[in-house]
Amino acid sequence: MKQTILVTGGTGFIGSHTTVELINAGYDVVIVDNLSNSNANVIDGIEQITGVRPVFYHADCCDLDAMDKIFSAHPIKGIIHFAASKAVGESVQKPLLYYKNNIVSLVNLLELMPKHDVKGIIFSSSCTVYGQPDPENLPVTESAPIKPAESPYGNTKQINEEIIRDDINSGAPIKAILLRYFNPIGSHPTAIIGELPNGVPMNLIPFVTQTAIGIREQLKVFGNDYDTPDGTCIRDYIYVVDLAKAHVKAMQRVLDMDTPQLEVFNVGTGRGVSTKEIIDAFEKATGVKLNWAYAPRRAGDIEKVWANPDKANNVLGWTADTSLEDTLKSAWNWQLKLRERGIQ
Numbered sequence: 415m416k417q418t419i420l421v422t423g424g425t426g427f428i429g430s431h432t433t434v435e436l437i438n439a440g441y442d443v444v445i446v447d448n449l450s451n452s453n454a455n456v457i458d459g460i461e462q463i464t465g466v467r468p469v470f471y472h473a474d475c476c477d478l479d480a481m482d483k484i485f486s487a488h489p490i491k492g493i494i495h496f497a498a499s500k501a502v503g504e505s506v507q508k509p510l511l512y513y514k515n516n517i518v519s520l521v522n523l524l525e526l527m528p529k530h531d532v533k534g535i536i537f538s539s540s541c542t543v544y545g546q547p548d549p550e551n552l553p554v555t556e557s558a559p560i561k562p563a564e565s566p567y568g569n570t571k572q573i574n575e576e577i578i579r580d581d582i583n584s585g586a587p588i589k590a591i592l593l594r595y596f597n598p599i600g601s602h603p604t605a606i607i608g609e610l611p612n613g614v615p616m617n618l619i620p621f622v623t624q625t626a627i628g629i630r631e632q633l634k635v636f637g638n639d640y641d642t643p644d645g646t647c648i649r650d651y652i653y654v655v656d657l658a659k660a661h662v663k664a665m666q667r668v669l670d671m672d673t674p675q676l677e678v679f680n681v682g683t684g685r686g687v688s689t690k691e692i693i694d695a696f697e698k699a700t701g702v703k704l705n706w707a708y709a710p711r712r713a714g715d716i717e718k719v720w721a722n723p724d725k726a727n728n729v730l731g732w733t734a735d736t737s738l739e740d741t742l743k744s745a746w747n748w749q750l751k752l753r754e755r756g757i758q
């Protein structure tokens with residue numbers, strides 16, 4: 415029998431791609447999203463890609479009663495919890511909003527899991543928990559020290575990891591996997607779903623594609639005096655479809671295998687790529703010239719971080735196998751598709 419998975423934040427960027435991969439892998443999916451940063455028409459896109467329409471609830475995970483009813487209505491066995499506020503700058507302005515949204519929603523889910531016999535939860539964490547790793551810890555492994563958070567957003571990721579750990583240590587009859595994402599980019603190969611930033615993008619790749627298509631005049635590269643080979647920051651950019659597939663592996667592990675109650679995996683490629691290298695790779699992959707210039711450093715930026723993904727490769731049985739070139743092409747195709755649809 416098919417297992418039912420609740421995907422919170424399932425109309426968002428990573429949530430929608432993960433829903434597609436869950437459906438492809440044979441799961442039934444129930445999506446809950448408050449649509450604060452996404453659109454319900456993403457459900458149409460998921461149906462177009464997979465031929466299956468996931469159940470959708472316009473609801474907020476902070477609403478315990480609404481969530482209780484959803485758990486009562488479906489035989490949910492596992493949860494993938496994406497629903498969260500994620501803008502670093504905004505979290506500094508509105509910390510309470512971030513603490514409420516991101517923490518209350520998780521606590522509600524953990525409270526409801528035993529009541530409704532939900533076995534497992536996969537939590538969207540972030541490499542932000544490592545801060546700037548010390549040089550001897552690069553590429554970063556899961557056992558690298560957790561650094562004090564740079565923002566309320568980052569703090570909610572750390573606190574949520576601790577909440578899950580404390581809940582399991584207290585004897586909660588659940589299993590959990592924390593996935594620490596590096597920098598998810600790109601869009602589905604069909605260009606039917608993708609990343610839709612609200613207003614001026616803060617993240618690099620949407621800014622690159624919007625500049626390339628003429629929505630933004632110029633990309634500013636924040637800082638060229640970092641201690642890196644070309645002076646620009648280094649990140650581990652991972653294709654969102656590869657990342658989505660890591661969730662399917664994690665869900666199978668949590669539900670069907672005899673594994674530890676709590677596990678943590680880095681989800682990255684293991685390849686550190688500089689901002690300048692992204693620009694060069696984008697121009698090469700798409701043949702489009704970018705208007706860009708160096709600008710001062712962005713406050714709070716990490717100089718360099720990339721993953722050691724050995725644990726995910728060997729234990730989870732997952733690897734990020736899409737090339738950077740194909741990933742950047744997919745981001746560009748999505749931007750072209752948005753223009754066709756008259757969205758941006």
Ligand code: UD1
Nearest residue numbers: 502540542616617618621634635636647649689712714715
């Ligand atoms: C940022 C957040 C991180 C969060 C992640 C979610 C910060 C400091 N970190 O990560 O906590 O988990 O988003 O997606 O905000 N860049 C430019 N010009 C631009 C935009 C970005 O040069 O217009 C550079 C940045 O300086 C950085 C790299 O591109 O070196 C990647 O930036 P971004 O996409 O914002 O991701 P992170 O900073 O890694």
